[in-house]
Amino acid sequence: MAAMLPSDSALIVVDVQNDFLPGGSLAVPHGDRVIPPLNRYLAAFAVRRLPIFATRDWHPQDHCSFREHGGLWPTHCVQGSWGGQFAEDLKLPEATTVIAKGTRSDRDAYSGFEGTDLHARLQALGSCQLYVGGLATDYCVLATVRDALAYGYQTYLLGDALAAVELAEGDGRRAIDRMVRLGAELMWWQKVA
Numbered sequence: 001m002a003a004m005l006p007s008d009s010a011l012i013v014v015d016v017q018n019d020f021l022p023g024g025s026l027a028v029p030h031g032d033r034v035i036p037p038l039n040r041y042l043a044a045f046a047v048r049r050l051p052i053f054a055t056r057d058w059h060p061q062d063h064c065s066f067r068e069h070g071g072l073w074p075t076h077c078v079q080g081s082w083g084g085q086f087a088e089d090l091k092l093p094e095a096t097t098v099i100a101k102g103t104r105s106d107r108d109a110y111s112g113f114e115g116t117d118l119h120a121r122l123q124a125l126g127s128c129q130l131y132v133g134g135l136a137t138d139y140c141v142l143a144t145v146r147d148a149l150a151y152g153y154q155t156y157l158l159g160d161a162l163a164a165v166e167l168a169e170g171d172g173r174r175a176i177d178r179m180v181r182l183g184a185e186l187m188w189w190q191k192v193a
């Protein structure tokens, strides 16, 4: 695996928060299935002292994405709430950098790069290769990967650590196809373990 994880690699775990998991207000079907594979990737990056980022939706109470404020989604991931916390079973190393997004009432952000300092931090670290997994394939993972590719990062999509909302059946598959067409490389743990 060492050969597969050069020193300019970074791991980006997208939105593995209680509200996106079974029992949460905006549960992604089988969202909890991403946790064991993500824990393997987290351990692999941690042992090599490679940078790890965890993005989170971190919305004010009156966020524009919430239905009662004219948005598309039920209230979710409110700042400081249980739903906004990372999954308890997700083993984020202490050195993980947390990237909060969607923190302003009047703006939503699906991508971990949108309105955050993620790109600047990656540049400062010299990270050129990003490994991205988490929730949800068809929204925040898609948007994050699209921005990563637009910024010129070599981007790997962790195929075994994704789950989709699927408002329409097949959205997850279509999102993966789209990311691959844009230049992301789909990979699985078995390929690198």
Ligand SMILES: [Zn+2]
Pocket: 057, 059, 065, 076, 077, 102
């Ligand atoms: Zn949100």
